[in-house]
Amino acid sequence: MPPCIVGLEAGSGAHHWARELAKLGHDVRLMPPQFVKPYVKTNKNDAADAGACCEAVQRPGMRFVPTKTIEQQAAMALHRVRDHLISRRTATINALRGHLAEYGVVAQVQRTGLRQLFDLVIDDQDQSLDPTLKPVLRMLVDEIVSMDARISDLDRRVKDAARDSEACRRLVEIPGIGPLIATAVTAAVSDETRFSSGRHFAAWLGLTPRQHSSGGKERLLGISKRGDAYMRRQFVNGARSLVRIADGRSGGLWDWINALLQRRSFNVVTVAVANKLARVAWAIQARGTRWKPA
Template sequence: MKITTIGIDLAKTVFQIHGVDSHGKTVLRKKLDRSRMLEFFIKLEPCLIGMEACGSAHYWARKLVEMGHTVKLMAPQFVKPYVKTNKNDVADAEAICEAVSRPNMRFVPIKTELQQAVLSLHRVRQGFVRARTAQCNQIRGLLSEFGVIIAPGRTSIAKRLPEIMERTDLPGSFRHLLQRLYDQLKGLDQQIDEMDANIEQWHRESEVSRKLTEIPGIGPITATALLASIGDAKNFKNGRQLAAWLGLVPRQHSSGGKSVLLGISKRGDTYLRTLLIHGARAVIRFADSKPSNCWINKLLARKNKNVAAVALANKNARIVWVLLTQQEQRFRPDYVPAVAA
């Protein structure tokens, strides 16, 4: 009995394993505790192992690769069609084992520890930003109950809140509560500034990240997030595949030879797509100061700003793919494609 392919249904403490031989016949069904995972696979002959790209998948993939196994990660939505019966651990492991052997299956690159460390900075920073926004909205909502209206935005709160806390027409207990909320808001600002400093330091140490910031609309935060998420850009066949992975291309609903294109698919990483679109909006804001023959100005002449922002984000994603796959290339603002020339 030689196991050639294994599917692992990952969990927090209990893992379900399904293995088949070279003829596709089931030869292994086993449930393992977390503590026995490495012990089991280190005794196993090297084989193909499939897992869903979920929590802790990249950690286990690195460990299994070190043992000599070939590990491939797949998006959960690509595994779901292979589930034959009701959802359970045994059926999921069998579906993963079946899906990983498909020749046209799409796989997720295994992230390194450095990539995951940088992405952790971004995720923690994103959580602090959300908490700060919620804090600002809570302060504005509480003040509105007392007839005090503050314009949206952190700047307005930081400017007006100190003087509001000095007002004698507000109850003392409420002013004390405002002080606590204001202190908490300043603490969140400090945490975000520290996260930004850590990201900026990693950005300065990475030559590739600095190269990406030469593209208008991409700053240190976007550049580091792209590098940590994409990894080896050669996993994508071309720039359009990268843009599609980010959800920046139209959805299709075509049939009978008739092509129907809808809005952008919004697939992939929401965080990366948001950064690229916000960066594109910043470029559009100052597009009027550019020459009249600028590509974005021509686009704005016939499309609204939101459509133009997505189009520019799509273009920037394709440029990123070129810069990552061709290390000698640098961004050239005056570059004209051969077809256009």
């Protein structure tokens, strides 16, 4: 088959097949499924999906997804597995607390409270719980401890990856951005030039307002929340850490945050700071510069 344009939906396995087809000389273009769906004219089936891809890939205004390298996918897998383990650990902790609450045992939300519950479950001399319950709860405790160790190992891997990458070392100089955000950005975005500006990158993360305008009257709503929810959450968490400690600090970024806090709520300011962090991160990556505090 002579080289041709191949349109694929950017779903599971798409990046692998895009790389394989590119090796054969084809021009592979990945498209977000939500942008392909409007071109399905009849009921959904394989033939209709193929026709929709063929039609969508030829549209001048179609937006395409860059094909990730194997290294990028491996780096993102590190983040996904870590996020999955954190969710499982939270669910297991809640299960342990819920079972003990049925027996009137309630502890503080902090880690010290959780440690008290651990001590109660593993203490063989304590008779406040039913003897048949303790072995079952020990399974939950063992699972939590095991996941703690795995998450710590993944945290170490993230820090090592950030330390070994020159791009990540430049990003972590930005206040509010640590190894987690830096490695996620470098793994998700291989070519910063595909974004025309920092605002374009922030919009890609879903950190810009939705617009619902008509008749020349502009109406801006809440943030769009499009794009990668994991990366958006990390930027918001980093921004929240800055807003919490902004009071009493001065100069450049801190003056801007404190001025916003005088006019807007904490959460609104947090999202605004996350938007700014995304813009700064894009500028530093695209231009190869370093963070310069005002």
